[in-house]
Amino acid sequence: xxxxxxxxxxxxxxxxxxxxxxxxxxxxxxxxxxxxxxxxxxxxxxxxxxxxxxxxxxxxxxxxxxxxxxxxxxxxxxxxxxxxxxxxxxxxxxxxxxxxxxxxxxxxxxxxxxxxxxxxxxxxxxxxxxxxxxxxxxxxxxxxxxxxxxxxxxxxxxxxxx
Amino acid sequence: xxxxxxxxxxxxxxxxxxxxxxxxxxxxxxxxxxxxxxxxxxxxxxxxxxxxxxxxxxxxxxxxxxxxxxxxxxxxxxxxxxxxxxxxxxxxxxxxxxxxxxxxxxxxxxxxxxxxxxxxxxxxxxxxxxxxxxxxxxxxxxxxxxxxxxxxxxxxxxxxxx
Amino acid sequence: xxxxxxxxxxxxxxxxxxxxxxxxxxxxxxxxxxxxxxxxxxxxxxxxxxxxxxxxxxxxxxxxxxxxxxxxxxxxxxxxxxxxxxxxxxxxxxxxxxxxxxxxxxxxxxxxxxxxxxxxxxxxxxxxxxxxxxxxxxxxxxxxxxxxxxxxxxxxxxxxxx
Numbered sequence: 084x085x086x087x088x089x090x091x092x093x094x095x096x097x098x099x100x101x102x103x104x105x106x107x108x109x110x111x112x113x114x115x116x117x118x119x120x121x122x123x124x125x126x127x128x129x130x131x132x133x134x135x136x137x138x139x140x141x142x143x144x145x146x147x148x149x150x151x152x153x154x155x156x157x158x159x160x161x162x163x164x165x166x167x168x169x170x171x172x173x174x175x176x177x178x179x180x181x182x183x184x185x186x187x188x189x190x191x192x193x194x195x196x197x198x199x200x201x202x203x204x205x206x207x208x209x210x211x212x213x214x215x216x217x218x219x220x221x222x223x224x225x226x227x228x229x230x231x232x233x234x235x236x237x238x239x240x241x242x243x244x245x
Numbered sequence: 246x247x248x249x250x251x252x253x254x255x256x257x258x259x260x261x262x263x264x265x266x267x268x269x270x271x272x273x274x275x276x277x278x279x280x281x282x283x284x285x286x287x288x289x290x291x292x293x294x295x296x297x298x299x300x301x302x303x304x305x306x307x308x309x310x311x312x313x314x315x316x317x318x319x320x321x322x323x324x325x326x327x328x329x330x331x332x333x334x335x336x337x338x339x340x341x342x343x344x345x346x347x348x349x350x351x352x353x354x355x356x357x358x359x360x361x362x363x364x365x366x367x368x369x370x371x372x373x374x375x376x377x378x379x380x381x382x383x384x385x386x387x388x389x390x391x392x393x394x395x396x397x398x399x400x401x402x403x404x405x406x407x
Numbered sequence: 408x409x410x411x412x413x414x415x416x417x418x419x420x421x422x423x424x425x426x427x428x429x430x431x432x433x434x435x436x437x438x439x440x441x442x443x444x445x446x447x448x449x450x451x452x453x454x455x456x457x458x459x460x461x462x463x464x465x466x467x468x469x470x471x472x473x474x475x476x477x478x479x480x481x482x483x484x485x486x487x488x489x490x491x492x493x494x495x496x497x498x499x500x501x502x503x504x505x506x507x508x509x510x511x512x513x514x515x516x517x518x519x520x521x522x523x524x525x526x527x528x529x530x531x532x533x534x535x536x537x538x539x540x541x542x543x544x545x546x547x548x549x550x551x552x553x554x555x556x557x558x559x560x561x562x563x564x565x566x567x568x569x
Binding site for chain 2: 155156158174177181182185189190192195
């Protein structure tokens with residue numbers, strides 16, 4: 084059973100100025116696409132310290148997905164914070180999600196989303212917009228079980244797959 | 246009104262061995278696509294020191310676009326110089342421009358172009374070839390106003406956009 | 408005449424638990440697509456030290472292609488080892504190969520493959536699977552001569568190509 088944490092990174096949602104909608108939406112999508120998945124959702128401010136603390140809390144889950152904080156505004160610190168926290172980069176995931184998001188909105192080119200690993204936990208930044216987060220969660224759901232298996236070494240006999 | 250600097254990075258153009266054509270062409274494209282845009286053009290040698298000095302001169306503009314110096318030759322130093330100077334990376338822009346450039350020439354895969362930010366100024370490396378620079382300038386023009394708004398925090402309420 | 412080294416990165420193949428098939432297959436593809444090419448093939452374990460030693464042995468060749476070690480398993484260390492060894496990144500090559508690989512398998516998004524340069528030698532990580540390595544070698548063969556010329560400065564008068 085896949086274990087996932089979803090961290091919404093948003094100053095306003097973390098202060099209660101509006102309800103977090105993206106995090107719960109990502110959870111809905113995952114629960115629909117991956118029956119039996121275990122998803123926890125959390126909201127933090129756009130602060131490196133808060134985000135790092137949340138990442139640490141969820142280390143050991145198969146996936147930590149973030150939503151928000153990947154744009155160009157001065158307080159968009161999600162990609163850098165995740166990149167510094169991770170051990171290894173997995174750039175193909177973000178390249179793909181950006182490319183697919185661009186079909187919906189040309190502004191997706193400004194996404195600075197990062198993806199990587201800390202130990203066996205995969206960290207993937209999703210967009211902050213409700214539609215963008217939903218689209219990316221749906222796409223990602225299709226490959227998440229395989230990614231988890233790879234992270235656990237299950238795919239480490241590549242030449243056998245011919 | 247969008248403020249843009251275009252820096253042509255070319256040893257030969259900087260020595261006057263031939264006139265810089267890519268920089269003025271990028272300016273033409275921007276002026277056509279973004280009426281009212283303020284564009285300054287400058288030529289520097291393929292030297293990190295010269296390029297850094299030019300970047301510093303234009304810090305505060307909405308965009309600094311470079312043309313040239315993104316290939317595989319030993320003197321192609323534009324991406325590294327810009328990456329070290331910037332605070333934050335914005336990889337989606339270069340991924341997109343490379344992908345679109347590949348429709349014109351398969352050799353675009355060798356572009357090492359970088360895109361990122363220093364403060365609120367967006368830095369984007371364009372190809373050095375006249376056609377490549379023109380194509381990328383035209384594509385970029387379509388999203389430049391939105392990028393500037395994002396950099397100024399105008400888009401920092403992502404969950405409202407549903 | 409293009410000079411290429413192919414390094415298979417695989418614990419099991421290096422211990423002789425099974426024969427290396429991806430390296431020889433990449434050589435076959437290159438010899439078919441690039442008549443006259445000079446290809447040497449070598450197998451090393453998934454160990455940064457072994458891979459670095461192999462990279463050093465082949466420095467000066469036009470290309471060093473690796474196969475294997477780009478996934479998510481803890482022992483997949485090819486991208487990091489190559490990135491640290493190289494002087495300059497050339498991300499467009501890996502972006503392209505990942506995108507094309509995805510047409511064959513959606514799991515290609517998990518490829519962490521890196522491409523870059525050490526001096527004038529181009530280093531490109533290919534997938535470890537036989538089919539993936541073969542596809543990428545075939546694609547790459549089409550642009551390898553041009554990349555070599557660029558690395559030697561032959562393309563460094565970009566504005567002439569209009």
